[in-house]
Amino acid sequence: MVSGSTHRAIGMYTLYIGNKNYSTWSLRAWVLMKTLGIAFEERQLPLYEPDTSQRIRRVSPSGRVPCLHDGDIVVWDSLAIAEYLAEKHREVWPADASARAWARSAAAEMHSGFARLRDELTMNVKLRTGKTPSAAAAAEIARIVSLWREGRERFGSGGDFLCGPFTAVDAFFCPVAFRFQTYAVALHNVAGAYCRSLLDLPAMHEWASAAATEAEPRGVQAPSAAATSPAQPT
Numbered sequence: 001m002v003s004g005s006t007h008r009a010i011g012m013y014t015l016y017i018g019n020k021n022y023s024t025w026s027l028r029a030w031v032l033m034k035t036l037g038i039a040f041e042e043r044q045l046p047l048y049e050p051d052t053s054q055r056i057r058r059v060s061p062s063g064r065v066p067c068l069h070d071g072d073i074v075v076w077d078s079l080a081i082a083e084y085l086a087e088k089h090r091e092v093w094p095a096d097a098s099a100r101a102w103a104r105s106a107a108a109e110m111h112s113g114f115a116r117l118r119d120e121l122t123m124n125v126k127l128r129t130g131k132t133p134s135a136a137a138a139a140e141i142a143r144i145v146s147l148w149r150e151g152r153e154r155f156g157s158g159g160d161f162l163c164g165p166f167t168a169v170d171a172f173f174c175p176v177a178f179r180f181q182t183y184a185v186a187l188h189n190v191a192g193a194y195c196r197s198l199l200d201l202p203a204m205h206e207w208a209s210a211a212a213t214e215a216e217p218r219g220v221q222a223p224s225a226a227a228t229s230p231a232q233p234t
C-alpha cells in the first residue's frame with residue numbers, strides 16, 4: 001500500500017457525480033475523498049434530464065455515477081471506488097484489522113441493503129419534513145442504529161466516527177444522515193451524536209450548500225423538492 005494523500009502530485013483524479021440534492025451514491029465517494037483530503041477534479045452530470053443516460057455513458061460504462069477516472073483507469077460504483085482508493089490511500093479503511101473487517105462489512109451492508117429506507121426516505125438534502133416510516137423501513141432504521149452503536153462502542157474510541165477517525169464506512173452512512181435530518185427521524189444518545197458528527201463535517205456542509213442552490217432537474221422522473229415520495233429511489 002502506498003501511504004498518504006500525496007499520491008496525486010503527478011496526476012489528478014476526476015470524479016463524476018450527479019445532482020447534489022439527490023445523488024446518494026455520488027455523495028459517498030465525494031465525501032470520502034473530500035474528508036480524507038484526496039485531491040480530485042469534480043465533474044457534475046445532471047440526473048433526470050432527457051440526455052442523462054447518454055452523457056453518463058460517455059464516461060461511465062454502467063451509465064451510473066459516481067465514476068472515478070485515474071488517468072486511463074475507470075472505476076465505477078461507489079464501493080469499487082472506495083476499494084480502489086484504499087490501495088493508494090491507507091486511511092480509507094481503519095488501520096486495525098478487526099475494525100477494518102467490521103467497517104467493510106457495514107459499508108457493504110449499506111451498499112447492498114436497506115431498500116425500504118431508500119424507497120421511503122429518499123435523499124432530498126434541502127427538504128425538511130416529517131414522515132412515519134412503514135414497519136419495514138422502521139426495522140431497517142433500527143438495524144442502522146444498532147450498527148452505529150456497535151461501531152462506536154467497539155471501535156470508535158479514537159475519534160467521533162464509527163471506527164474512530166473518519167473512514168469509508170462513515171462515508172457510506174453520510175446519505176443516511178441527510179435522510180434522517182430531512183424526515184426528522186428521532187435518534188438518541190450514541191446514534192444521535194454520531195449522526196450529528198456526520199452532518200457537522202465540513203464536506204457535508206459544502207455538499208448541502210451546493211445542493212441548496214442547485215437547479216431542479218427538468219426530467220419527468222425527477223424527484224420534486226416538495227414531495228416526500230419521489231419517483232426514483234437513489
Ligand SMILES: N[C@@H](CCC(=O)N[C@@H](CS)C(=O)NCC(=O)O)C(=O)O
Nearest residue numbers: 023024025064065066077078079234
Ligand atoms: N451501485 C452504484 C449505484 C449508482 C447509481 O445508481 N447512481 C445513480 C445516481 S444516485 C445514477 O447514476 N443514475 C443514473 C440514471 O438513473 O440515469 C454505486 O454504488 O455507485
